[in-house]
Amino acid sequence: MRAARLIRMVLLPQTRPSMTAAELARELEVSERTVARDVLSLSEAGVPVYADRGRAGGYRLIGGYRTRLTGLGRSEAEALFLSGVPSALREMGLADAASAARLKVSAALLPELRDAATGAAQRFHLDAPGWYQEPETPALLPRIADAVWDDRRITARYLRKDTEVERELEPYGLVLKAGVWYLAARTQGDYRDYRDYRVYRVDRFTAVAPAGSGNASGADDANDANDAGGRFARDVSFDLPEFWAQRAAQFARSILHEEVVLRLSPQGVRQLPYVTERAAAREAIERAQTADGLDEHGRLTVTLAVESAEVAYAQLLALGPEGDILAPPELRERFASAARRMAALYAERDGAGAGPDGGGP
Helix, strand or coil: CHHHHHHHHHHHCCCCCCCCCHHHHHCCCCHHHHHHHHHHHHHHCCCCCEEECCCCCCCHHHHHHCCCCCCCCCHHHHHCCCCCCHHHHCCCCCCCHHEEEHHHHHHHHHHCCCCCCHHHHHHHHCCCCCCCCCCCCCCHHHHHHHHHHHHHHHEEEEEECEEEEEEEEEEEEEEECCCCCEEEEEEEEECCCCEEEEEEHHHEEEEEEEECCCCCCCCCCCCCCCCCCCCCCCCCCHHHHHHHHHHHHHHHHCCCCCCEEEECCHHHHHHHHCCCCCHHHHHHHHHHHCCEECCCCCCCEEEEEECCHHHHHHHHHHHHHHHEEEEHHHHHHHHHHHHHCCCCCCCCCCCCCCCCCCCCC
């Protein structure tokens, strides 16, 4: 840990003319006293770090000193490609590797190019979690990420509904979708025949250990993935983005078990893909338009696949008067009841004297 910090302390002054003790302490997340001790250690080791005294003083390297520590390691190079996703790096335990990689690149750049990193960071940022939710980092994510990077089999316990199951997995890739982490992996059959790739929610893993260690534990273990468990031969044809796109589309279709018939105004046609499952909405609209489902008032009757009547009620309420539910009858009655209650609320507020059910007092 201290060795990594000292390396960063040598690299940081190479990216700018001078740094104060406070700036170094903030970058390294240590105290200014620790910075002073580390500078002394570097000086004793022959690194020409010079301290400028005074109000505008700071630490700098003498005579254009350059280190030869700027070669990127594998983990640093891999992390650099994810450097636009700082929260994801932090959750996978790669923040330090990414920070070191960025420093090495900055130190190797010509002076006139050293603002490139900050310039990009000021212009582009990815905020992965969805709105109105507090993201939580799964406790076992760093351990799973290590196995993914190193192509090592893991033995994992996983919650499937109310049942805990154990599997030996070959972890192929991690996906962050709307603030939720997923693992793409494949299992081995009894005769070591590969089955299909599967998707697991990382927050449902209760224990992870190197395959063959005999200890699938949720706590830190002295035997890490580099000391136990074998590597697997990665299928080089596996394409994680393509795999995820196909599985996401399959999942979206698989949960649509029911149908709703509704009549949409032109505005409702435009709104429908934004209030329900987008692909299902577009398919419903295209089918209706192909079948010439327009009436004399320009309204389009569509048959929409939905997850359930309950979900459809919550989603399609957003259409307001731009959507008229025709079937099933019980869902239509539920919308009609909601419309009566809403009309009563507005009538009462406007002094019309309507009762709570939409009638008189």
